[in-house]
Amino acid sequence: MSDDSQQNATPASGQGGAIRFEKANIVYPNGVVGMKDLDLEIKPGEFVVIVGSSGAGKSTLLRAVNGLNQLTSGTISIDGREVPKSGKGLRELRKRVAMIFQDFRLVKRLSVMTNVLVGRLGHVSGLRSMLNWWPQSEKAIAIDALERVGIVEKAWVRASDLSGGQQQRVGIARALAQQPAIILADEPVASLDPVTTHQIMDDLVRINRDLGITTIVNLHFLDLAREYGQRIIGLRFGELVYDGDAKTVTDEDFRNIYGREVTEDDVLDDEVVAEG
Amino acid sequence: MNAAGNTTLPTKPPRNWWLWAIVLGFLTAMTVWSGYGIGFSANELVCNIAGGSRLLEESWPPDFSFLPRLIDPFMETVYIAIVGTVVGGILSIPVAVLAARNLSPDKVTWFLDRNFMNILRTLPDLFWAMLFATAVGFGPVAGALALSVFTVAVISKLWSESLESIDMGLPEAVRSAGGSWLQMIQFSAIPQAMQHYVSYALYAFELNIRASLVLGLVGAGGIGMILETQRANFEYERVTLIILAVLVAVLIIEQISETIRRRLT
Known part of the structure; x- marks a missing residue:
């Protein structure tokens, strides 16, 4: 049983996500x-962090991937297929592209379980979801997703x-329940305290590594970008101004992205500034 | 007709005393003119007060022996109100959702539903009672149907405004997870406005209790009908009792409903 659900939540190999x-x-x-004039290619399974000052177009980029913003x-294409503008095609695409929001966007009055099952809405018939009558297999996927983030x-x-x-x-569990090829995280830690921030970032990295889901995270803290990103993309006024490995990004690069000196407001942990 | 729902704060008029005098004069003229129109005279009023006091004397004391015979018609009134509230409450959900600008699938649907809602609201419950009475005959069924329409008008108008003020981030989240329009409504819009819905439904129930009394007067059954027959038979002591009983019962029902509503919000 638990083996089954494990397989359920793990996307099949060759899932795509480019x-x-x-x-x-x-x-x-x-x-x-x-x-x-954005030209950008993200490979399946990559963990990409997007940085830039507010208004630089970080959210715009993420929301273009699942069609919330229209070009x-x-x-823009996913696995070689252009993102549809509307209709059934767009719904089909969104089943494979999950999103995590800064303000969580949960139905506060409803149970955690129902909130996670929202990630399965695209996979059940309209009548079943209307009656809130979920097949056992769907519930198993939701429970498995909750296990992955440790709050079952x-x-x-x-x-x-x-x-x-x-x-x-x-x-995150709701996103995982979609069994997505891509996870878009729009400032996922901006309303959390430093300790929780690291836990959530660890979760995202672990999920990316274990399940191979392409993950794009918008961050405004530079030390977090350095610590957790594999690849960093810098945006300024909607333009791509940096694209490189997170290990080799320099303070000079950050100055370029932000168009100003980097200050302690741009980092989460003060010690990192002292080191740099 | 569709502009009826738009209330905008009028610009504050300048403190112009001439204007005030003109307005005051206009209102006085209108009142006097209208008074003549309906044949109102202070003289007649004073003479009739004597007739009124004779009526009061005949109406006292209330005939308490009549009380047991009120129970069945009173329950009928409550039944009419309950059926009206439940049927109307269910029907008002789609009407309200389609009339909410932020949720309606397209402009045409929104426009049609909005106007449909306004037409329901503009026509009084008595009109609907007459309409249904010709269709199904005078009686409690016609009353319940009329109150269903009345309930749709009340709840959908109030609730569509609640739905328009929900946080749209959540519907966006459901859509971005591949949810359909219906799923978005069910899993993100309705849960956010659920408290308001229950509150408005209870409010509609209070209104329906009162409205079903009035509908009884025109033959839709219930306690209003008993009131009308006793009044026609000049049984004023029984009329007094009915009025007192209704007053107490309605106050109790409203108190219960109001307590629940206050807990909700």
Whole structure:
């Protein structure tokens, strides 16, 4: 039984998860440029951290991958297939692309279990979800996802009764329940304290390593980007200004990305600034 | 008709005394004119107060022996209100969701549903009672159907506004997980506005108890009908008792409902 569910939650090999932007542009109706001539390729299973000051287009980039933001021109494709603009095709794509949010976005009045099952909505018939009548196999996937983030004992607790860190874990479990090829994490630790921040980042890295899910994380703390990223992408005014290995990124690079001196506001742990 | 729901704060008028005098004069003129229109005269009022006091004398003391015969019609009133609230409460869910600007699938659906809702609300419950009475005959069924429509009008108007003020981040999360429109409504919009829904449903029930009394007067059954027959027979001591009993019962029901509502929010 537990072996079965283990296999359920582990995406099949050759799951894909490659993302490719080509000459992608996004201009918002108010004239703000969210993305400018972006050419970018992300390989399956990569762990990419996106940095940049606020308004640099980090969220815009993430939200373009699952079609929450539409490109003004250019293309974005996942595993060679262009992201559809609407309709059934977009729904099918979103089943494979999970998202984690800064403000968790859980249904606070409902149980943790129901919140995780939201990740399975694309996989069950409309009638079943309407009656809240979930097949045993779907529940097994949800429980397995909760086990992966270590809060399975909270399954029947109301989401509003959890701490911030636990709520974000439910958010991660909901993403995992989708059995996605790609996880998009939009500032996942921005509303958490430093200790919880490290736990959540560890969870994301572990899941990426164990399940091979392509993971893109938006962060605004530079030390976190250095510590957890494999590859760092820097954005400035919607433009790609840095793309390189997290091990070799220098303070000079960060100055370039931010267009100013890096201060202690840009790091989570003060000691790191002292070292640098 | 569709502009009826839009209330905007009017710009504060300048402190213009001439304007005030004109407004005051206009209101006085309107009142006097309307008074003439309905044949109102202070003289007649004073004469009739004597008739009124004779009526009061005949109405006292209340005939308490009549009380047991009130129980069945009163329960009928409650039944009418319950059926009206439950049927109307269920039907109001889709009406409210489609009338919420942020949830409605497209502009045309929103526009049609919004106007449908406004038409329901504009026509009074008595009109619906007459309509259903011609369809199914005078009686409690017509009353319950009329109250169902009335309930849809009340709940959907209030609740669509609650739905418009929910946090849209959650619906976005459900959509980005591959959820359909219906799933988004069920798993993100409705849970956020559930407390308001229960509160409005209880409020509609209070209104329905009162409305079913009035509908009884025109023959929709229940306690209103008993009241009307006793009044027509000049049994004023029984009328007094009915009014007192209704007053107490309605106060108790409203108190219970209000207590539940206050706990919810």
